[in-house]
Amino acid sequence: MAQLVFGYFAGVIAVTAMLVVALRNPVYSVLCLLIMFFHVAGLYVTLHAEFLAAVQLIVYAGAILVLYLFVVMLLNAKQDDRYHRQWRVAGFVCVPLLLELLVLFAGGKMEPSPLFSADQAGPGTDNARAIGLTLFSTYLFPFEVASLILLVAMIGAIVLAKRDIGGSGA
Amino acid sequence: MTIPITYYLILSAVVFLTGVVGVLIRRNIIAILLSVELMLNATNINFVAFSRYLEDLGGQVFVFFALTVAAAEVAVGLAIIIALHRSKESINLEDFKLLKW
Numbered sequence: 027m028a029q030l031v032f033g034y035f036a037g038v039i040a041v042t043a044m045l046v047v048a049l050r051n052p053v054y055s056v057l058c059l060l061i062m063f064f065h066v067a068g069l070y071v072t073l074h075a076e077f078l079a080a081v082q083l084i085v086y087a088g089a090i091l092v093l094y095l096f097v098v099m100l101l102n103a104k105q106d107d108r109y110h111r112q113w114r115v116a117g118f119v120c121v122p123l124l125l126e127l128l129v130l131f132a133g134g135k136m137e138p139s140p141l142f143s144a145d146q147a148g149p150g151t152d153n154a155r156a157i158g159l160t161l162f163s164t165y166l167f168p169f170e171v172a173s174l175i176l177l178v179a180m181i182g183a184i185v186l187a188k189r190d191i192g193g194s195g196a
Numbered sequence: 197m198t199i200p201i202t203y204y205l206i207l208s209a210v211v212f213l214t215g216v217v218g219v220l221i222r223r224n225i226i227a228i229l230l231s232v233e234l235m236l237n238a239t240n241i242n243f244v245a246f247s248r249y250l251e252d253l254g255g256q257v258f259v260f261f262a263l264t265v266a267a268a269e270v271a272v273g274l275a276i277i278i279a280l281h282r283s284k285e286s287i288n289l290e291d292f293k294l295l296k297w
Contacts, residue, residue, distance in 0.1 A: 028198045036207045043211045043234050047218035052226050059230055066237055073248045075256050082240075085263050090233070090270050097274045098226055101281050160253045161260065172264040179268030186275035189282075 031072055031125065038065045038118070052098045056091060061118045063087045068122040071129050077154040079126065204245035212238035225280070225287045229273050236266050 042062040046055045063086045070079035161169055211234055218231030240259045247255025281287055 032199050032203065036203070039207060040210050040214075043214040046230055046234060047214055047222065047227070052224060052230075055227055055230050059233060062234075062237070066241060069241060070244055073244050075244050075247070075259075078244060078256055078259055081260065081263060085267060086233075086237075090267060093270055093274055094226065094230070097277060100278070101226075101287055156253055157256055157260070161257055164254075165257050165261075168261060172261055175264060175268050179271045183271040183275040186272065187278045 028072070031129065032069070034125075035065045035069045035072070035122070038062075038122075039069070053095070056094045056098060057115050059094075060087055060091050061115065063091065064119050064122045068126050068129075071126045074153060076130065076152070077157050201245055201249045204241060208238045208242045208245070211235075211241070223289045225277050225289055228289070229270070229277070232269070233266065236262060 039062055042058045042065070045058040046062065049055050049058065063082060067079040067082040067087075070076070070082060215231045215234030215238065218234065219228050222228050222231065240262055243255040243259045243262070247253065247259075277287060280292065284291055286292075
């Protein structure tokens with residue numbers, strides 16, 4: 027069963043990764059990357075990294091991919107027939123979500139505290155709690171540096187994408 | 197623990213090589229950024245697999261930081277692409293040869 031789940035996720039990840047490179051339409055590439063992110067999140071769930079799976083879905087599939095789609099549609103807004111057959115994309119997104127849900131439920135029943143709990147966070151804690159305890163104790167300084175990186179990136183993106191840079195103000 | 201870590205390494209290598217090939221052969225800047233995302237995800241799979249098999253949470257925390265850097269990279273990269281498109285009306289890499297000799 028574990029091999030079957032891994033084989034499914036790995037196969038879809040490999041195929042969609044190649045499709046991202048091979049397809050000519052950037053919108054299709056972005057949608058293939060979306061499918062790949064969902065399946066990578068499923069792989070994280072099978073590796074008992076549930077918090078990372080959720081972060082992967084929220085940050086990658088929710089924020090980064092939407093940004094890509096914005097830019098793709100902003101730059102070349104051609105009127106092709108590129109919105110056909112969206113149900114296949116929807117199916118490829120829904121199937122890993124369903125599998126992740128099943129694996130989560132099954133894992134919750136069979137192994138209550140499988141890993142990362144005995145030595146690092148005390149018994150009976152889950153993955154998100156263990157990651158939080160590690161992140162805010164051992165890796166506190168890199169966490170602060172990450173916030174600085176995000177601030178710099180935000181300012182840089184605003185400055186770079188502003189329309190009249192150096193026109194009237196600076 | 198039934199799946200050996202070699203399989204994860206092979207999958208990660210395949211995805212990473214796909215990303216490298218994408219960076220090398222594509223001419224669309226957005227496709228190149230997508231290939232960079234592929235490579236980042238390949239390293240993330242590696243981190244999580246080793247974090248599971250070595251039973252150390254540091255790998256998952258590093259994936260967290262890699263996500264942060266990826267988000268910053270995407271924001272700045274897409275802003276650069278918008279600025280380039282505004283100045284040259286193109287997102288084809290071969291149109292940008294200002295720094296080529």
